[in-house]
Amino acid sequence: LETAETWCQPRGQARGPWIRGVPLPLPVWAHYESPALTVNTVEQYEELAGSVELETQRLLREQRYDTVGNFLRLYRDYAASGESTLDRFYRKYQPLIIHGQHTCVGLGFELLRRLCALDKRFSGMANGLYLVSCEETIGDIAGYVGGPPAADSGEKEHVLVCLKIEIAGRRGVLLLDPGYHVARVITVMADKLYPHTGWFTQSEEPSCKKEYNYSLCTQDTDYVEWHERETRPGALERTQVALIYVARPYLTAIDVTERRNLVYNFRTLLARDTKGHVTAGIYFTVTLDLKNEQTFTIFHQTGNGKKRVKMPFSKFGGSPKVNLENEEATVITECARQLGMTCENLKGFLSALATVMSDTSFIAQLLAINARINTLAEDN
Template identity: 30%
Template sequence: MLARVAARGGTVASHFYVASAEEEIDDVEEYVAGCRPPERNENDHCLMACQVRVSGRRGVLLIDSGYHVPRTVCVMADRLPPHTGELPMDCLSGQLTHGYELSPNHKFAICSINRTTAAGTTSTDRTCIFIGGHFENPYAFAEYRNIFHTLRSRVRRSPEGRLLSGFYFSLRPAGHGAPALTVFWHGTDGQRRRCRLPLSELSQPELLTEPQLEALQAAGRQLRLSPDQWQQLLQRSVDALSDRKFIDRVLQVNERILYELGTDDPPSGWQRPDV
């Protein structure tokens, strides 16, 4: 991300730094009361931040690919322009709306995420982004969690937040459903379409039907990838889904991260994997 900012010229890239974010905070006021996150925390992902002043007014710019936010967000302490305000985005399961504010001590940006499912159910989660300093330890919980997260995806959004195309797959324990990769794209009628492709067929392209091939081509094209880039990305995904030993090891490491480094309580009978 920094390289893309730097490529636009000027010195703005030198003012960005890596910030950390912790999701689903219950007591936001207590969390942001200090000058740093609590000693016991789970920084779920990282993003880019740049503190700014507009005519003496404090604010921060955020570039957040971890949440697939399709534009640079500006969070002003007084919530006046150029404050981004609410940012609507759609997702495969419904609608998201991100809202941003700065904490009273200006050490955190608080992101409120309102979710509305297709069935009309609503919920709100709040994420605290520490902007008072650089993310100092890329080998702690956040980086481990990103590397070993069991849901992998790549998506493309419009600047207005519309989900355009992408694909995703999950790494699951043996016996928990056949492995598969799902692609989604928009048809000529403007409607979003989705196609689930079992690994057994992806591993043998000659078994793919014409509609499945068309789905793959449409998703890759709308991701703005060349045929070679799309084929390489698909092949790497197929290789990962085909390697049972690799998946089992990732799942084991993921459990250790959650139950030893993190704050989640292990399920009854859980034993520490030997990894």
């Protein structure tokens, strides 16, 4: 499954300390602040933002969002380790960033790498760009802010790319979120005046519309509030807020955030277009099922919206292999094409996943770690 080159720790990343009873290492931030990139006029900023947006959109089109590859790798490495408990292995395990198999963490590093090339045109960009941590689903903003995030609570489950900016003396930050398929530059100005982004529609499908808004936290400007509004036909509007700590670079994106992702109970492999629309892929919930009846959803774009088919993993596991129905075979072929994979490669992924999902001991242990991490974050 893996012909990709392996990246080890990108420069400047740290290992977080483990403390007894906590299911993740503690997050670490830099002691320094990244310098702001200064421009004299809004027009200069617009030119910069346009170039950054182009690179971001290119990344979305070229790189899949993938939380299947690291899941399969964890299983394979655990099986090969001889370790008897996943919890012990998980603590010793070193997550890797694999080129072409990116979660939000890998996408963030890849975008940083690409944007540094713009430093020739926009001096100071390479020096100013950094990754920032994000805590999702915050219940009490006032209780969370007021100083750096508490290291021993929360899971720092997401990262974004950040650049502090100053436009003719006006302060703000530029944010990029390739992990959530955001195909635009998010500009957050302290005064909320142009070029402040404000509310925008991130995705709109017949079943669901998602809108995002980012603003500096009024109680503590070291944080950006990220508000999400979700509207479904015939349902109440759902809102939630996340907090992005923009004051200092986040140094444990791999050791904490990528590690956290390994045991998350929802996995996806997705292709996006330059506008951030999710076009094809697979997704599934990791569940313990002694009857081995877990399913995944596979989908792809058609001329008439998305075609989705739910299939059991068992069709791809064990032997003899179950023959696929015509519709299933067609969907897999088209999904693979839109993912930029061969049909054999995608079937190989599904076969490997079928093996993992049928290993009840592994799945039970993984879900137990995930539940402990969720408990850690419930206090926010």
